[in-house]
Amino acid sequence: MGVIKAAARKLVGEKIYHHLASIKSKIKILLVLGRRKLWSRPNFMLDAAVSMEIFDEPSAEIFFGYYDLVPFSRDERRMLAMRKSLGTASRTSEIDISVGYFNLGEREPRFIEIGKTKTWCWQQGCRLQWFPGKSESMVLYNRQVNGAHGAVLQNIETMDVERTYPRPIYSLSADGRAGLSLNFVRLQRLRPGYGYDDLPDETDGESRPENDGIWSIDMKSGESALLFSVAEIARMDPRPTMDNAEHYFNHILWNPDSTRFMFFHLWMREGKRYIRLITANRDGSDPYVLYNEDHVSHYWWLSQDEIVAFSTHAKSGSHYHLYKDKKGCVGIVGASVLDRDGHPSFRPGSQVMLTDSYPDGRFERGLMLYDTETLELKKLGKFYSPPFLSGEHRCDLHPRWSPSGKMVCVDSAHRGNRSMCVLNFN
Numbered sequence: 001m002g003v004i005k006a007a008a009r010k011l012v013g014e015k016i017y018h019h020l021a022s023i024k025s026k027i028k029i030l031l032v033l034g035r036r037k038l039w040s041r042p043n044f045m046l047d048a049a050v051s052m053e054i055f056d057e058p059s060a061e062i063f064f065g066y067y068d069l070v071p072f073s074r075d076e077r078r079m080l081a082m083r084k085s086l087g088t089a090s091r092t093s094e095i096d097i098s099v100g101y102f103n104l105g106e107r108e109p110r111f112i113e114i115g116k117t118k119t120w121c122w123q124q125g126c127r128l129q130w131f132p133g134k135s136e137s138m139v140l141y142n143r144q145v146n147g148a149h150g151a152v153l154q155n156i157e158t159m160d161v162e163r164t165y166p167r168p169i170y171s172l173s174a175d176g177r178a179g180l181s182l183n184f185v186r187l188q189r190l191r192p193g194y195g196y197d198d199l200p201d202e203t204d205g206e207s208r209p210e211n212d213g214i215w216s217i218d219m220k221s222g223e224s225a226l227l228f229s230v231a232e233i234a235r236m237d238p239r240p241t242m243d244n245a246e247h248y249f250n251h252i253l254w255n256p257d258s259t260r261f262m263f264f265h266l267w268m269r270e271g272k273r274y275i276r277l278i279t280a281n282r283d284g285s286d287p288y289v290l291y292n293e294d295h296v297s298h299y300w301w302l303s304q305d306e307i308v309a310f311s312t313h314a315k316s317g318s319h320y321h322l323y324k325d326k327k328g329c330v331g332i333v334g335a336s337v338l339d340r341d342g343h344p345s346f347r348p349g350s351q352v353m354l355t356d357s358y359p360d361g362r363f364e365r366g367l368m369l370y371d372t373e374t375l376e377l378k379k380l381g382k383f384y385s386p387p388f389l390s391g392e393h394r395c396d397l398h399p400r401w402s403p404s405g406k407m408v409c410v411d412s413a414h415r416g417n418r419s420m421c422v423l424n425f426n
Helices: 001-011 014-038 184-190 229-233
Strands: 044-046 051-055 058-064 079-087 097-103 112-116 139-145 148-156 161-165 178-181 213-217 224-229 246-254 262-270 273-283 289-296 296-301 306-313 317-324 327-335 350-357 364-373 378-385 407-412 418-423
Touching: 044 051, 051 148, 058 229, 079 112, 139 161, 139 306, 178 306, 184 246, 213 229, 213 246, 229 246, 229 262, 246 296, 246 327, 273 296, 273 306, 289 306, 289 327, 364 407, 378 407
Parallel strands: 058 418
Antiparallel strands: 044 378, 051 418, 058 079, 079 097, 097 112, 139 148, 148 161, 178 213, 213 224, 246 262, 262 273, 273 289, 296 306, 306 317, 317 327, 350 364, 364 378, 407 418
8 A cells, every 4th residue: 555655646746645635535524524414423422320511611612631630629629721712813822821720519610710821732731730739729830931931830719829930840740849841842843732832942953952851840949950951862772763853852751659750752754753761760860761662652650660651562563551660561451452542541549541542433532441450441432523623733532530530531522612521430
């Protein structure tokens, strides 16, 4: 098939080939939409044991962002969210987005705004998160500070900004003492939808910057230190594809006790993206290349030294693989039933994995549970995914557990615009 496509490109030219491919794609979308209407296909379907509450506004997009953060407060009385008015510019640099929350349990819940920010994106939001500690009212989110990317710590009851930080925060340690940061502008330029485009990329033109990488932030003093640069990591166990490539970082995540963290090292060469997974100590020491075969996507720390990630190995193929930190792959999760990429996480205190799927032939995204002890797969539901929301504007479900494990929150556009849906089940 690859030979046929290459011959077609050569015969008609690259521009015409892509134009014809676009027409073919649009025809396919129209056919699927026609079938959905003919079959009276509902825009969502749930298992009989699952109930759902939708948090939305007719004139706005309501969403949270990535699946590695928890929108629920510890007491599960509030749920963080972001709001973007419909009809406004789609580029993040052209509009401030509202940051706020919903009070759960209200008969008619309404979005309560606490602030605005230009530093946001469709896939990862503004990294809005609850700040660890005794208070149920402190939240952290990224915002411009003194004309540069930074973050603010805000009390949502008094609306006071308690502290500002000179760098944006990607991930917070469990004790709230340390934050990890990266260059969100470089990230957006090289991976649209995951970073911020409201400021220029000062590293543009540098394939592997020496003075930019992953930074540690003291959350008490606000002081930051470069743990390692992009250039340092690019020199570590190099691969031939890294030559003449642009390198960057994404997806930082602490392990449960925040003694180590993982991140993705990515590089772009001739339009192709390569990726590997690396772990390191809290202070950036002892970095270890845990996966190095070019394709790894979504991940979760199962324990202090175990990671589940959807990846491709030459011997085992594409699966959710189980990795032991500083050792490598030690097994496969759900080998016979979980063969598609999704966004995995584990129910607090259990061996039950929650994940989703990308749109199928009916433009539906699936949501499911997999019990790693009983090997049982349970399908929770399906959500219609509008085909016009694609690329960096797509709306993945990004499922997230509540702290008690009794609720799950997803972002969904099954009614046309984004809304947050809370599912309850046993």
